[in-house]
Amino acid sequence: MMEDIQSITILGGHSKSGEVEDVTLRLVPGDLVAVVGPTGSGKSRLLADIEYIAQRDTPSGRCILINDQPPAPEIRFDMGRKLIAQLSQNMNFVMDATVAEFITLHAECRDINLGETGLEELIQGVVTQANRLTGEPIVPDTPLTALSGGQSRSLMIADTAILSDSPIVLIDEIENAGIDRRQALDILVQNQKIVLMATHDPILALLAHSRIVLKSGGIADVLESDQDESALLEELQKADAAILAVREKLRRGERLAGSAFRYAEF
Amino acid sequence: MKLITVAGPPSSGKTSMLLRVIDWLKEQGLKAGVVKFDCVASKDDERYRAKGVPVLLGLAGNLCPDHYFVTNIEACARWGQSLELNILISESAGLCNRCSPFIRHALAVCVIDNLSGANTPTKMGPLLKQADIVAITKGDIVSQAEREVFQYQVRKVNARAEILHINGLTGQGKERLGALLAQAEDIDDLDGRKLRFSMPAAVCSYCLGETRIGHDYQMGNVKSIAIPDVSRPEVS
Numbered sequence: 001m002m003e004d005i006q007s008i009t010i011l012g013g014h015s016k017s018g019e020v021e022d023v024t025l026r027l028v029p030g031d032l033v034a035v036v037g038p039t040g041s042g043k044s045r046l047l048a049d050i051e052y053i054a055q056r057d058t059p060s061g062r063c064i065l066i067n068d069q070p071p072a073p074e075i076r077f078d079m080g081r082k083l084i085a086q087l088s089q090n091m092n093f094v095m096d097a098t099v100a101e102f103i104t105l106h107a108e109c110r111d112i113n114l115g116e117t118g119l120e121e122l123i124q125g126v127v128t129q130a131n132r133l134t135g136e137p138i139v140p141d142t143p144l145t146a147l148s149g150g151q152s153r154s155l156m157i158a159d160t161a162i163l164s165d166s167p168i169v170l171i172d173e174i175e176n177a178g179i180d181r182r183q184a185l186d187i188l189v190q191n192q193k194i195v196l197m198a199t200h201d202p203i204l205a206l207l208a209h210s211r212i213v214l215k216s217g218g219i220a221d222v223l224e225s226d227q228d229e230s231a232l233l234e235e236l237q238k239a240d241a242a243i244l245a246v247r248e249k250l251r252r253g254e255r256l257a258g259s260a261f262r263y264a265e266f
Numbered sequence: 267m268k269l270i271t272v273a274g275p276p277s278s279g280k281t282s283m284l285l286r287v288i289d290w291l292k293e294q295g296l297k298a299g300v301v302k303f304d305c306v307a308s309k310d311d312e313r314y315r316a317k318g319v320p321v322l323l324g325l326a327g328n329l330c331p332d333h334y335f336v337t338n339i340e341a342c343a344r345w346g347q348s349l350e351l352n353i354l355i356s357e358s359a360g361l362c363n364r365c366s367p368f369i370r371h372a373l374a375v376c377v378i379d380n381l382s383g384a385n386t387p388t389k390m391g392p393l394l395k396q397a398d399i400v401a402i403t404k405g406d407i408v409s410q411a412e413r414e415v416f417q418y419q420v421r422k423v424n425a426r427a428e429i430l431h432i433n434g435l436t437g438q439g440k441e442r443l444g445a446l447l448a449q450a451e452d453i454d455d456l457d458g459r460k461l462r463f464s465m466p467a468a469v470c471s472y473c474l475g476e477t478r479i480g481h482d483y484q485m486g487n488v489k490s491i492a493i494p495d496v497s498r499p500e501v502s
Binding site: 048052057058077082085086087088092093094095096097102105106108109110152156159160163164 | 430438439
């Protein structure tokens with residue numbers, strides 16, 4: 001059933017002041033959509049509406065269709081949890097378990113049946129993927145509660161990409177995570193998922209194929225990225241790589257020359 | 267009038283959740299009131315009153331809170347009827363995890379939060395097991411994977427309940443819970459109705475106010491812990 005997602009459709013509701021949202025937006029697997037707008041403009045609300053598969057029964061009045069139809073209640077309130085994976089700013093782990101125990105438990109509750117070796121491979125796979133995103137390596141025996149913020153987020157993203165396999169992924173403000181954002185997005189998008197991410201980060205916003213613009217609680221516009229923006233994105237990525245290189249040198253304790261910031265070579 | 271029993275550990279977010287749901291019920295034209303059962307102190311009644319929700323506060327003091335609940339709920343129901351409420355919500359903290367202040371045919375809601383630990387559902391007993399609806403709160407502060415694992419643990423204990431995820435801060439999820447409350451069975455008279463689960467066995471001398479420790483002071487229901495015989499090794 002989970003492989004059966006061909007589309008999700010957002011039917012507009014209204015803004016905070018009651019202005020009608022004249023929007024019908026249909027997304028298909030492989031789509032990467034940014035959600036932009038100032039703080040308080042309703043980005044999280046939009047993601048929450050999708051997570052809840054709203055049926056004109058949330059404050060925004062929006063309606064979310066799955067495969068062009070309203071979902072049956074059991075999908076909406078039970079299975080819906082497995083249809084949609086959410087990566088939020090709050091990715092703290094509180095459970096008293098090691099990374100390996102947790103992955104085992106999560107696999108069990110997702111009905112993923114593996115043998116002893118299969119499970120071992122899954123744990124290794126998730127941990128390896130997580131370690132690609134963060135500088136501080138995780139090992140399977142690490143207690144969840146001992147993970148740093150960056151490690152927690154990396155584990156969460158790897159878990160979402162490999163184990164959860166939800167066809168729809170919602171990301172809220174991944175740039176605050178202290179991890180390799182570009183890699184994280186690649187990992188998530190590579191499996192033909194529908195990805196929506198709320199972001200203030202220009203690189204992430206421009207990496208998306210389209211972006212939803214929010215203003216005072218309502219969808220004000222939906223923009224497709226064009227060639228000019230792709231060119232700009234390349235420039236920004238070079239600058240970003242240059243900043244990362246400077247950061248890396250600082251971390252290693254090096255002294256930097258005044259000319260250390262050079263991004264043309266990247 | 268519908269009578270809904272809502273129970274869950276202290277600080278699991280019962281009141282915050284209910285305030286949101288009552289808002290929603292109000293929008294549907296339904297009038298809801300609350301009886302809050304607590305042990306020694308509570309300020310939750312002020313939170314309800316501030317929102318214009320009719321509220322009664324009952325403090326059990328030195329009585330077992332759920333015994334206190336069952337001996338008073340009838341009078342509370344009459345109070346609700348006199349105010350012409352559509353829905354009366356009885357809210358209590360399932361303090362000893364042994365009782366479930368749930369009544370047959372009165373919709374029973376158990377509230378637990380994601381922060382309480384993966385093994386908590388198995389420790390909660392009838393409070394969780396007997397509920398028709400399990401509302402899981404504080405999902406916004408843990409990872410999605412943990413939410414899933416926690417829900418799975420709840421499902422293992424209660425295979426029958428509808429599990430809802432509710433955010434007491436934003437109200438996310440209140441519409442579904444509200445709709446389920448609004449559809450609950452009407453209960454006009456509690457006399458002769460039954461609890462879903464028996465209360466703990468009573469009475470021992472300590473229930474009656476004894477404070478001294480010792481065999482001579484124990485009367486009534488006394489149960490001894492099983493302690494295996496240990497033959498001490500010789501100290502060399």
